[in-house]
């Protein structure tokens with residue numbers, strides 16, 4: 001059977017090419033296997049929700065640089081080793097984000113809430129009791145399924 005010719009549509013721009021905000025997101029675990037959550041400031045985007053620490057990667061930074069700076073600023077720790085877990089593109093309507101999620105497998109210092117943000121170590125089985133941004137579903141699933 002002859003193949004029907006299909007109209008060609010240009011590929012959508014990748015998140016890097018689009019206006020998505022590139023965000024470094026950290027999954028940090030302690031020796032008990034709990035993960036670190038902080039609460040977003042009420043006045044911020046997705047305010048009041050619990051999140052994984054991190055933030056926007058600046059124009060002059062790469063992922064590793066942005067991740068290290070954000071975790072130093074927010075938690076006072078020095079990242080020693082990190083591994084990519086997953087990337088999530090999400091459109092909130094008012095804002096498009098590309099979450100570059102990394103597992104921080106080694107760090108120096110004790111995480112503390114340097115910006116006065118509420119902070120909790122949470123057992124993976126309790127993550128469902130915290131209100132997280134909509135984009136975070138796949139991160140929670142990866143943690144609960146035990147992805148490193």
Ligand SMILES: Nc1nc2c([nH]c(=O)n2[C@@H]2O[C@H](COP(=O)(O)OP(=O)(O)OP(=O)(O)O)[C@@H](O)[C@H]2O)c(=O)[nH]1
Nearest residue numbers: 023025044045046051052053054055056097133135136
């Ligand atoms: N850090 C973090 N951001 C997240 C998560 N999930 C999620 O949708 N985001 C979104 O990603 C963006 C991160 O920006 P941010 O406000 O944390 O950036 P930042 O730390 O550089 O803040 P600042 O610009 O106020 O200094 C926000 O739009 C936020 O809603 C998450 O788990 N952690």
Ligand SMILES: [Mg+2]
Nearest residue numbers: 053054055056
């Ligand atoms: Mg932040």
